[in-house]
Amino acid sequence: MILLAHELRLLLRQRLSVMALALLATLSAASLILGMSEVQRQRDAIAAIPAAQAEDIAAVADYVDRTKDAGSAAYYSFHPTWDAPSALAFAALGMRDVSPYILRVRALGLEAQIYDGDTFNPELALPGRFDFAFVLVFLAPLFVIALFHDLVSGEREAGRQRTLDALPRGGRSLWRRRSALRLSLLWAALALPFMLAAAWEQVAVGAILAVLAVAMAYLLFWAGVAALVSRLRCSSVTNAAVLASAWLLLVLIVPTLANVAINAALPIDQGAEIALAHREEVNRAWDIPREDTMRRFYARHPEWSPSAPLGPEFHYKWYLAFHQNGDESVAGRVRAYRAGLEARDAAARATGWILPSVGVQALLMRLAQTDLAAQLRYQDRIRSFHRRLRTFYYGYLFTDRPFDRTDFDRAPRFGGDIS
Template sequence: MNLWRTELALILRSRMAVAALSLLLAVSAAAIVAGLHAVSLQQSTIARALQAQAGEMATQAARHSYAGNDAGDTGYYTFHATWDPPSPLAFAALGQRDVHPYLLRIRLLGLQAQLYESENFNPELALPGGFDFAFVLIYLMPLVAIALMHDLIAGERESGRLRLLAATVPGDARGLWCRRILLRIGLVLAALLLPLLAGLAYAGALGWQALAVTIVSVLYTTLWFAVSAWAAARQRSSATSAMLMIGIWLTVTLLLPTLANALIQRAVPAGRGVDLMLEQRQQVHAGWDQPKEETFERFFRSHPEWRGTPPVTGRFHWKWYFAMHQAGDDSVAGQAADYRNSLLTRQRWTDRVGWVLPGVATQGLLHRLADTDLHAQLAYQDRIASFHESLRLYFYPYLFQERPFRRSDFDAMPSYAVRPSAGSLPWLSLFALSMLTILMGVLAAHGLLRATALR
């Protein structure tokens, strides 16, 4: 125990080490506060929207206090709120919640145009991602590891103590370097995880989620210390050692993920949601100039149960209008499926890139645990689509059978059910990160033994 205290005292005597650890602690705490603030803003936005929605629904309900109201009028003017509340762990890894909608109001009109109507963010501004715990862990923590490890061996060599250490503690050489590295890992993890644990307790995250995030953080931090130890063992000066580590950090954390992302996007082309919106609207607008029989025929292909209902003889009827919107949705259904499959294919290839790039694996793990990744966004869209379908099926009997829509019918409309949080642990990505950590640990141990051996 005295040896551990002595090594800890040596580390804390270094002004650069104390400054690096203090900065990491401050940045980690700031990231947690920023993440909690972002989640709080999303929650308050949802709460205000639901309050306004309740007032609007009360106004709409008052319009149905008389008998004989038209269901089409209700379907057109009544908005229904859908929302996707953040999970308890979302503050640590905001993922796609800061670029994709988590609150959407829909009507009985075509779904595709409404799903992507708010897809107007600037992708260049969204590229760096949000400032959260995941950002600090993946991008900033390695720099602190480099600051603590670049002179681990070269500093002893430059001061003339390396041969003395190898000669005076030959039997404890492994223990000496293990203590020095493990103490540095422990100090970095303390600076990272103490604010995180406080945030987890404040947000009420589940115990298994806290454990999973801790495991991922320990693995990723240990991997970078192993990389730094391996690089430190290969260089004779602390300056060249630091340059090599910075080069590795730039390549593994920034350049290779960017290159892999570009290659994936080129190999798996995907359109944009706004393109689906425009195509669906063009189909709807074109329907105004087409014979009503053609519109109904396209609608009856997917809804044959309404084929025998009374035809539309006048210039306008609500059932023709909503059939035109649904026919527009049906016309882009194949494109919507292709767009979704392209996004999922890109995500699968990104997960595979994480098998060899630890930063990509760690980001995917944290976003999946926090339920803030692509799968979460698609699950929210699926819940909206299911709710939209329930609305259509509820209104169609009133529209196609020309039944009056009363106040009791308004009150019986379907209501949106919130999607439950579905955060999970991708075991394959966790296994890949574990294997990368073990591999680098073995290489670092071998390099250290060779570099510190008395020759």
């Protein structure tokens, strides 16, 4: 203990070390504050939905109430869905800046709606977010390098190494002590601000511990790299250059190369093709006998088939039926598209086993529920909500029940849960 305290005094006497630790703590705190304010903005946007929605639906109700037509209600009502950020989202914002977390859907064809995005500034999304994950994955290794590159070589260059090796509890045990001290201080610079933020955001203890363990493991990895490089017994300055090159390779270059490789190896049936096929299928309905459409729809959904036959005039049940037929006709493409996205994601995760930078990023995004899996889960919730919407409106349309003002309140509400 006394020895450690002594080492701490020695370390704190170096201006570079103190500055590095203070800077890392500051950057970590800044990233947490920015992340928390972004998550708060997202929460505020979600909290503002009901007021805006009430105004919008009231106007639709005013209009529909004149005809009591359930079809018009289905056609003009947009229903909000949202994906609330998880408690840990502030630490790794992941894909939440480029994928929508609020999406309004109608009971029409879902495949023409579910890929819509929200408004965002692409020039701000381009460099990526300044979140805790960025500080940990990109910046923390540089601080490890700053504190570890001269751990042994510095003493050698100062002519003290032989003396230190000869001391009781010197040599290996000394380097271990010093390494442990530096590592703990670096970890504390990251972990203390994080724990404060996590407590404020009421993150579950398990998730906090997981993040802290990941951070420690990642720092250990870089300290290990530094130890390996120091075995080459080069000068401090060469060590620093070699370590910085390793960082450049592992954090910047190889991930971009892997991205090119994955996208080339796993081509994706472009989403635009779903949209094109869906539109053809939906609009074709206007040019084929309406009975064909209904037959196809009833074959898949016999529960509605007792409905009265179509008259010569327009009926919304036919309109909604061909929209659903359209969705069902591209179901295969949708599955393939999703499988493609998942395959790319899986490949990137597999890269994470070799590239700690990618692995840590993927792990944090998984813990924060801001990765592709979370996006797809949100889409699943939208799909299941949309099914409920359809069933709700069909209940009026296929039995020709009038839809009046009070029925708007009976419409399904997005609950965020999977039903």
